[in-house]
Amino acid sequence: DTAVSQTPKYLVTQMGNDKSIKCEQNLGHDTMYWYKQDSKKFLKIMFSYNNKELIINETVPNRFSPKSPDKAHLNLHINSLELGDSAVYFCASSKTRNYEQYFGPGTRLTVT
Amino acid sequence: AQSVAQPEDQVNVAEGNPLTVKCTYSVSGNPYLFWYVQYPNRGLQFLLKYITGDNLVKGSYGFEAEFNKSQTSFHLKKPSALVSDSALYFCAVRDDPPNDYKLSFGAGTTVTVRA
Numbered sequence: 001d002t003a004v005s006q007t008p009k010y011l012v013t014q015m016g017n018d019k020s021i022k023c024e025q026n027l028g029h030d031t032m033y034w035y036k037q038d039s040k041k042f043l044k045i046m047f048s049y050n051n052k053e054l055i056i057n058e059t060v061p062n063r064f065s066p067k068s069p070d071k072a073h074l075n076l077h078i079n080s081l082e083l084g085d086s087a088v089y090f091c092a093s094s095k096t097r098n099y100e101q102y103f104g105p106g107t108r109l110t111v112t
Numbered sequence: 113a114q115s116v117a118q119p120e121d122q123v124n125v126a127e128g129n130p131l132t133v134k135c136t137y138s139v140s141g142n143p144y145l146f147w148y149v150q151y152p153n154r155g156l157q158f159l160l161k162y163i164t165g166d167n168l169v170k171g172s173y174g175f176e177a178e179f180n181k182s183q184t185s186f187h188l189k190k191p192s193a194l195v196s197d198s199a200l201y202f203c204a205v206r207d208d209p210p211n212d213y214k215l216s217f218g219a220g221t222t223v224t225v226r227a
Binding site: 004041042043050096097102103 | 154156158217
């Protein structure tokens with residue numbers, strides 16, 4: 001009964017490929033997020049959806065495209081992968097603003 | 113924009129001793145502050161938050177944090193540290209409206225508790 005789950009856990013791919021990461025939450029939350037954690041453990045918000053509407057879209061290359069088919073799911077598609085995309089990507093969810101966020105276990109993306 | 117700073121990259125304490133992880137904040141309005149912990153190869157876990165009310169906030173795993181408006185600080189504390197508290201700790205602040213879904217995180221503080 002995992003609260004926030006992500007697939008895959010590890011993703012190794014070559015430069016130029018296109019890949020997707022999936023996220024699902026079973027907490028009944030309205031808001032979902034994508035974060036990127038770099039090799040120095042610095043954590044940065046990328047996107048957020050509230051009730052399937054995009055509400056946060058940080059300065060992220062347009063090779064990254066989020067999609068929220070419903071409130072419980074938020075996927076991240078990455079086109080033309082680059083070496084600099086190597087990082088751990090975390091999905092999170094919350095009831096709404098002011099509430100704590102619940103994080104998934106992360107997807108470690110390695111681009112070779 | 114709101115921001116937090118964690119002045120220490122690392123904190124080392126002996127088991128049984130008090131643990132303090134420092135955080136200072138910069139906000140233009142009312143501060144909404146959070147502490148999270150990340151164990152190796154895991155996602156972040158929520159520890160506690162301050163929105164309003166008592167300056168001493170109690171959270172999970174015996175942690176508490178003290179909100180100090182005059183010093184713009186929100187330090188995380190635990191009276192008696194355990195080896196299992198060794199982890200990476202993040203302080204975070206909520207942005208002001210209309211970006212109030214966004215959390216900005218500090219750079220993190222690695223805590224090592226030695227037996």
